[in-house]
Amino acid sequence: MQNKNYQMCTKCVMDTTDPxxxxxxxxxxxHCIEFDEVTSKRWYPNIEGTKKLETIYSKMKKENASKQYDCILGLSGGVDSSYxxxxxxxxxxxxxxxxVDGGWNSELAVQNIENLVKYCGWDLHTIVVDWEEMKDLQLAYLKSAIANQDVPQDHAYFSSLYHFATxxxxxYVISGGxxxxxxxxxxxxxxxAMDADNLHAIHNAFGTKKLKNYKTIGFYELYLYYPFVKKMKTIRPLNFMPYIKSEALEELKEKVGYKEYARKHGESVFTKFYQNYWLPMKFGYDKRKxxxxxxxxxxxxxxxEAQKELEKPLYDEKELKDDKEYIAKKLGVSDKEFEEILQLPSHDxxxxxxxTDKYKKMKRxxxxxxxxxxRKISNYS
Incomplete structure (x- = not known):
């Protein structure tokens, strides 16, 4: 339920939980003003977008006509990447x-991915992240008590994707963003999540193992090597079509046999827990907003309609208890130890x-x- 102490936007549901x-x-x-004046100018859910996307696809196919693949696509099992x-x-x-299997996939996500690639007649390449290293890194992040606990998964996903593409x-990297x-x-x-300096610093402070197999992307790789040396380009096709998630879900169900998750990000048990419990409990952030x-x-x-959605509880009490027990067991800690970690003082x-300093210098x-x-230069991978 919306806290009466927060001021909410009169147009959307963002409020002063964003300082x-x-x-x-x-x-x-x-946020609404920026969308109207800036962001919406990069969004083409219309015939103009169709034409732009046709041009992008045509160029991509032509450049890769002699190759086995036109692009690389990361499949998480979520609606965006599946559609x-x-x-x-x-x-x-x-x-x-x-x-990229970071160890937290739900069984339903695995099934949805299998159904999709079978329907398309594609081969699926699964990159399994070293679980012992991932587990150590995930625990390090929990002990750091910073907000973004999805960094170990997210960084592994993107770094694996870029290394594999190279x-x-x-x-061409195709994104569901x-x-x-x-x-x-x-x-x-x-x-x-792409700050490898921050990732290594947190792991050095709280981790117990060396990250030998866990791949990272450094600052200069991200902003110089991949975009300028390897000529990597990220394309977000959903920005060039009228993407309505509820309709996309129904189309996936009808054509592919896709099964809906009970919650947003239900494809990852940990992401569900982090977004619906960790962020609201420790920082007051409700990612539904x-x-x-x-x-x-x-x-x-x-x-x-959005306000009615926010009235709903973030977690069912039994489901939260079950998820906590599952995560603690998977991370190799007792329920008591896990609760103690959850109560550690929050950090930024x-x-x-x-x-940050490297990024500011790069922007200058x-x-x-x-x-x-x-002309504007913004060719980042």
Missing amino acids: EITFDENGVCS LALKLYEEGIRPLVVH KHGVN NLATESIFPKSWLWS PHLASLIVAGQMTRD YSDFPNM IQNLVSKLLG
Whole structure:
């Protein structure tokens, strides 16, 4: 339920749990204003988007005509990446399909992925992250008590994808990221999962094993090597079509036999726990708010409907108990130890070494080069 002490936007459901939010004279928040004035200009759920996507696909196919694959696609089992896979198949795109198993997959996610690749007639390449190392890193993150506990999974996913793409000579990365459902998110809540400096610092402080097999992507790899040396390009096709998640889900069910998850991010047990318990309990962040706000500004939901969603409990009491026991057992700690970890004082990512200074320096150089060339430079992997 919405805390009466927080000011909520009069247009969406974002509120002052984002400390950087501001409101205009009508009570409309800075997120809505940014969407209308900036973000929406990069969103094409119309005939213009169809034409732009056709051009992108045509260029990609032409460049890779002599290769085995046109691009690389990471499949998590979620609706976004699954629907994207279906659309790529229907467009005759030949993706190198990869699933990164970080150890937290639900059985339903595995089944959904299998059904999808079978329907498309694709081979699936599964990269299994070393569980002993992942377990040690995940525990280190929990003990660090920072907000973003999904970094071990997220960093492993993207680093594995980029390393695998390079190995197979693929330079187009197809992402399910989209503005229809993810256009709004408070920057103050979470820091980048791609900060390898921060990851290693946290692991050095709280980990007990060496990360020998866990692949990371360093700052210069991310911002220089992959985009400029390897010419990697990230394409987000869902931004060029009228992507309505509820309709996409029904299409997946009908064509592929896709099974719906009980909750958002139900494909990962840990992500479900982290988003529905850890963030609200330790930091007061309810990730439903930016998600619902995104649907509102995209015209897929009304503010009243979103408020009713927020009235629902984040977790069923029994389900939470079961998930806690499952996670503790999988991480190799007792229920008591796990509860003690959950009660540790919260920290900010900036309490540990990170790449913020490098990023700021890079942005200054980027702005200088943009001025000299007279055009915006933003070619990041």
